[in-house]
Structures are given as C-alpha cells and as structure tokens.
Amino acid sequence: MRDVGDVQDGDGGPQAAAGAVDEADREHPAAVASVERRVAEGALGPGAALPPVRRLADGLRVSPGTVATAYKELRQRGIVATRGRGGTVVAQASAVASPSPGGLAGLGLWASPSGVSADPGAAFAALPGARSHRSTPRLARLEEAVRDWLRPDGVPVEHVTFAHGALDLIGRLLSVELRPGDAVAMEDPGYHHLLDLVTALGLRMVPVAVADEGMRPDALRAALRVGVRAVVCSPRAQNPYGGCFSAARRDALVEILQDEPEVLVVENDHASSVAAPPLWSLTSGGLSRWVHVRTVSKFLGTDPQWAAAACDSVTPARHDGRMLLTSGWVSHLLQETVHGLMTDDGTRAQEAYVLRRETLRKELGGRGIDAHGASGMNLWVPVRDESAVVNGLRSYGWWVAAGARFRLASEPGVRISVAELEPADAVRLASDFAAVLGEGEPEATYGG
Structure with missing residues (x-):
C-alpha cells in the first residue's frame, strides 16, 4: 500500500x-x-x-x-x-491535537504568566474528610466566597452554581436552552474555542462585530433581528480583540436586550479582576435571562478546572439538572482547593498582564503598527495576509496565532498572547513584526 x-x-x-x-x-x-x-x-x-x-x-x-x-x-x-x-x-480546529512548534516563543496560546500563579499545596494539605456530594454539591463557604467576589461588581448573587470551567458551563447551558439549528450571537472576532463549541453543538452562529468597547450595539441589534436565541459576550479582556465595556456601551446593550426577554445572555468574564478595567456588567440591567461566568485560571493557574456562575432564577436548575446526568457535581476536593487559593486576589497577575500588554502595544505603535487590546492578555493586530505574517514571525522565532480561527466575518488579523512575553522582549518582537510587514508589503506602514 x-x-x-x-x-x-x-x-x-x-x-x-x-x-x-x-x-x-x-x-x-x-x-x-x-x-x-x-x-x-x-x-x-x-x-x-x-x-x-x-x-x-x-x-x-x-x-x-x-x-x-x-x-x-x-x-x-x-x-x-x-x-x-x-x-x-x-480543519482550523481539528479534533486531533497537534504539537506546538518547537523552538519558538509561544505567543499564540494563552498561558499564565511566569511567577504569578498561586501554589495549591497548602490548600491540599488542609482538606477535610468526605462529605455527601449529592446533598451538598456546592460547599457553602465557597458559595459565599463567590458572592463576595461578585457582589462588589454589581452582579446579582442570589443564585450561584459551579462547573468544570467556563466552556463546560457555557456548553451545558447552550445544550439545555437551545436546539440544533438555533442561532447564537457571537463576538467577531471571538474566542476560537467558544466558536468551535457552538459549532459542535449544531448551533448557527451570527457574527456581532466588536470594537475597543466590546460588542457594537448596531451589530447586536441586527443579530437579534434574525432571531438569535442566545448572546455570548465578554465584558472585559475580550479574546482576541481585548475590548472592554464602558458604562455607556453597557447601557446601550442593555437597552437593546431588554426588548428580548426570552434571549439568554451569557456574559463570560473569564479574566475577572486581573483584566484591570472595572466591570460594567449587563447583568445589573434587569435582564430576564442571564448568566455571569467566572473562572480562576488567569490568576490561580490553569490546573483548577473550575468556574462559578451567577444566574437568573431559572438557569441554575436547568444547568444543575443536566450536570446530575453527567459528572453530577464539582469535586469537593477541587472546591476546597479553590477556596483556599482565592485569598490570593490576583493583583500580581493583573500587574503582569497590564505591563506586558501595554509595553508591546507601545512598541508596536511606535513603529506605526495598530494594535487593539484595551484589557486582558492579548493584542489583536490587523494585517492583510495572516499566513504571511505568521510564517514571517516564525522565521524570527515568534509563534503568534492567525486570526482565521477567531473570525466569522471580520477583517484579517493576528492575535498575540502577551502572558509569557517579558517586557524586555517587546522591543525585539515589535521590530521583527515591522520587518515582516516591510518584507511582505514594502509600501504599507502596517498590515491593517
């Protein structure tokens, strides 16, 4: 053969x-x-x-x-x-995992910044004995810690639940609330794993353009007109564009969503406090169907696969009922670990992300290269030819992500994850980026 x-x-x-x-x-x-x-x-x-x-x-x-x-x-x-x-x-998001390219500075995938993740050892050492998971699926003191975490940001906290990470929770909610063929409004460009998840559930994606202040109201209104049954958005640290809601943008979006009481609004605050800007949450606007999702991976490290959600009164029962048919509950051992680590407020991670993001954005801007990233761990750089830029940067030893996996109808770009980029390396990366653009487009100031 x-x-x-x-x-x-x-x-x-x-x-x-x-x-x-x-x-x-x-x-x-x-x-x-x-x-x-x-x-x-x-x-x-x-x-x-x-x-x-x-x-x-x-x-x-x-x-x-x-x-x-x-x-x-x-x-x-x-x-x-x-x-x-x-x-x-x-496929851009193949069901078969492939290795990351060796010998390159990995700026295409997110990783927690060196030296800022918490150590779970102490929390494991203090774990108590077994409990009844069915009768107490959520530890009361972790529930209260979550309420204390959300309440200062204006998120209603009467109903909370837990899951095995944000994607696990969002996927379960969409599978319960929607049916294959239903339409979901998704950020464009948006987080590629969320886009892949929605596709895998058999749902139809309707792109909603984003800007530095998050979802654009006109684009959201257009998506609602075609009959979307859910909206998935990020209030800050939007991945990959880096947008964050302002108070005015939040109010404009809420005004539109209040006219659609049956639409489920999923607010994915994946970076929470380490995103730096304050939270202007859609959930404080009196919506009928909503869920606010948070994880701890951005400041406690990637191993604690845990997420918390505050929801309207209907959503927790639907989510938890489906969970009972699968994993049943989130491990008490994991809940105890998360509770023990949440005393670390993530300040070091926030400072690291801001410094690394802003240093690179300044260096790129100084070379005439437009980069978006008002919050979070990424920069989005518009380019004309994604493949040429990605391959060109690889030749200089940098690995960034082509924007194709993040885009539905938006213009081309590349995503740079700055979590592992030391500020001292930002000058070299910006210089190499400018060189790549110059090699491919000698008459262009930058690739956007």
Whole structure:
C-alpha cells in the first residue's frame, strides 16, 4: 500500500496525506488513521490541502469511493473540512491535537504568566474528610466566597452554581436552552474555542462585530433581528480583540436586550479582576435571562478546572439538572482547593498582564503598527495576509496565532498572547513584526 504523502498535489503545492489504502473500499479506515496520525504529528497543519478525491484515487490506484468514504468520515469527526471549490483541508480546529512548534516563543496560546500563579499545596494539605456530594454539591463557604467576589461588581448573587470551567458551563447551558439549528450571537472576532463549541453543538452562529468597547450595539441589534436565541459576550479582556465595556456601551446593550426577554445572555468574564478595567456588567440591567461566568485560571493557574456562575432564577436548575446526568457535581476536593487559593486576589497577575500588554502595544505603535487590546492578555493586530505574517514571525522565532480561527466575518488579523512575553522582549518582537510587514508589503506602514 502507498501513503498519500507520496502523492504530489497536481498544482505543484505541498504534499498532502490521507493514508495507506488498497483497492478495496473497506480499506478506508487506514486512510482515516493516516490523516489523523499526520495531523497529530504536525505534518499536516490547519488549512493544509488534501488532494481531490479522483486525483488521490488515481495516485493510490484505489477506487474514488474508497477516498470519498474516508474523507466523509474525517469530516464527520471534525478532522477535515470542505471549502467548496477550495477542496478538502485540515480543519482550523481539528479534533486531533497537534504539537506546538518547537523552538519558538509561544505567543499564540494563552498561558499564565511566569511567577504569578498561586501554589495549591497548602490548600491540599488542609482538606477535610468526605462529605455527601449529592446533598451538598456546592460547599457553602465557597458559595459565599463567590458572592463576595461578585457582589462588589454589581452582579446579582442570589443564585450561584459551579462547573468544570467556563466552556463546560457555557456548553451545558447552550445544550439545555437551545436546539440544533438555533442561532447564537457571537463576538467577531471571538474566542476560537467558544466558536468551535457552538459549532459542535449544531448551533448557527451570527457574527456581532466588536470594537475597543466590546460588542457594537448596531451589530447586536441586527443579530437579534434574525432571531438569535442566545448572546455570548465578554465584558472585559475580550479574546482576541481585548475590548472592554464602558458604562455607556453597557447601557446601550442593555437597552437593546431588554426588548428580548426570552434571549439568554451569557456574559463570560473569564479574566475577572486581573483584566484591570472595572466591570460594567449587563447583568445589573434587569435582564430576564442571564448568566455571569467566572473562572480562576488567569490568576490561580490553569490546573483548577473550575468556574462559578451567577444566574437568573431559572438557569441554575436547568444547568444543575443536566450536570446530575453527567459528572453530577464539582469535586469537593477541587472546591476546597479553590477556596483556599482565592485569598490570593490576583493583583500580581493583573500587574503582569497590564505591563506586558501595554509595553508591546507601545512598541508596536511606535513603529506605526495598530494594535487593539484595551484589557486582558492579548493584542489583536490587523494585517492583510495572516499566513504571511505568521510564517514571517516564525522565521524570527515568534509563534503568534492567525486570526482565521477567531473570525466569522471580520477583517484579517493576528492575535498575540502577551502572558509569557517579558517586557524586555517587546522591543525585539515589535521590530521583527515591522520587518515582516516591510518584507511582505514594502509600501504599507502596517498590515491593517
């Protein structure tokens, strides 16, 4: 049997791989396994093209049905995607994990800043004995700590619940409240894992453009007109654009949402206090259906997979009822650990994020490069050619994220995660960024 890596693209492009197959259509699992292996090993990256069905079948001396069946299974499993006349390509958010490129400064993925995450050791050492999880799914003292955490920001705290992280909670809520085919208003550009989650649930995304103050009211109003049943947004540290609600923007959005009492509003305050700007929460505006979500990963580290939510009176029962059918509850051991660590208010992390973000933004601005990031851990830099910028920066030793995974209808850009970028390195990164833009667009001041 031959490997599809031996089949050259007919247009002289890069080699593509789909697997070892023979002449029998029942051999398509080998093709599927080969693609998965090559994606997992990084030989086929997001967007890499696979040969057309007939060309690949001819090259491997198998029937077109064998290749077509393999491609169909790969699409169903989320490993590849079909782009019409663009052919079959590796999905931007493939269901197969691939390694991060070695030898590069990783500024494409978020990581907690060095030296600012809390140490869970002391909390583990003080854990008490077992309790009844069914009768007490949430520890009372952690519930009160969450209320104390939210109350100063004006979030109503009568009803709270816990989950295994923000994505876990949001995914469960959307699966309970909506049905496949329903429309959800999503930030554009928005957090790629949320976009992937909504797609996986079979929901239809309606893009809502964002700016430095978060969701644009005109774009939200347009989304509501087409019948969205939920709105997912970030009040600050918006990922990847970095926007944050002002008081005026919050009021404008609330005024629009008050006319849609059946629409569920999911406010994902993932960075909470370490985002730096104050919270102007939609939940303080008297909405009928709402949930405010927070996690601790941005200042306690990524291991505590825990999230808290304050909700309207209906939402907790629906969420918790579905949780009972799966994991049942959030581990008491984890709850005790989070409670013990929450005495660290995250100030060190907040200061680190602000310094690193603002240092890089200043250095980029000094070179005529526009960068958005009013809060949080990322900068969004508009560019004309994402691939050229990403690949150009790799040649200088930097790894940033192409904006394609974050965008629905918005203009191209790249996301730089600054959590691991030491301020002393910002000058070199900005200089290299300017050099890449100059190499690709010699007449342009910057790529936006």
